[in-house]
Amino acid sequence: EAGVTQFPSHSVIEKGQTVTLRCDPISGHDNLYWYRRVMGKEIKFLLHFVKESKQDESGMPNNRFLAERTGGTYSTLKVQPAELEDSGVYFCASSQVRDRGGEQFFGPGTRLTVL
């Protein structure tokens, strides 16, 4: 069974440009999460989808970030316009159930560098 996949693996853009990250969760997983790790800091929660609905977007830094999950399958995270502080590794995770011990399966991450 395929794991969580993310595209691209790396992206280098200039300040002010737009970037779209994609995540394909494990097939059948209703829950999809985005996290971000800025250099040297903790991995931080951004938002959570249940199917196509945003369950919690309390971690989204500001309105330059837009996440979508059309049809409840893959998700995209768009940053527009990108700023220097957006650089980091963006992780996507998915899970099948929401119980407290349920495992979230992570993708390899997208490393975003904003110059």
Added chain:
Amino acid sequence: GDSVTQMEGPVTLSEEAFLTINCTYTATGYPSLFWYVQYPGEGLQLLLKATKADDKGSNKGFEATYRKETTSFHLEKGSVQVSDSAVYFCALRGSNYKLTFGKGTLLTVNP
């Protein structure tokens, strides 16, 4: 809010040495606790977990015990191998579904 504090690295050990990576947490209620590992070039993988006080999670020779009285979940391994070189993250999941992570500890094991 919830928070996780873990020992900052980097940690460098020789093969077969004993490993401890400290992790303490702050959370309301009774969180589930996790250790994730990220090997070079790969994504995060769940290493072990514990869902209630006094539970011991174990996997691949690693162990961690959920200590409610000390709010700790220290990771230990009796004899590390070169292949254990990775970044280790302590995390908790509280009354909601999202994970709260520590900063990560880079472990390098030399032959």
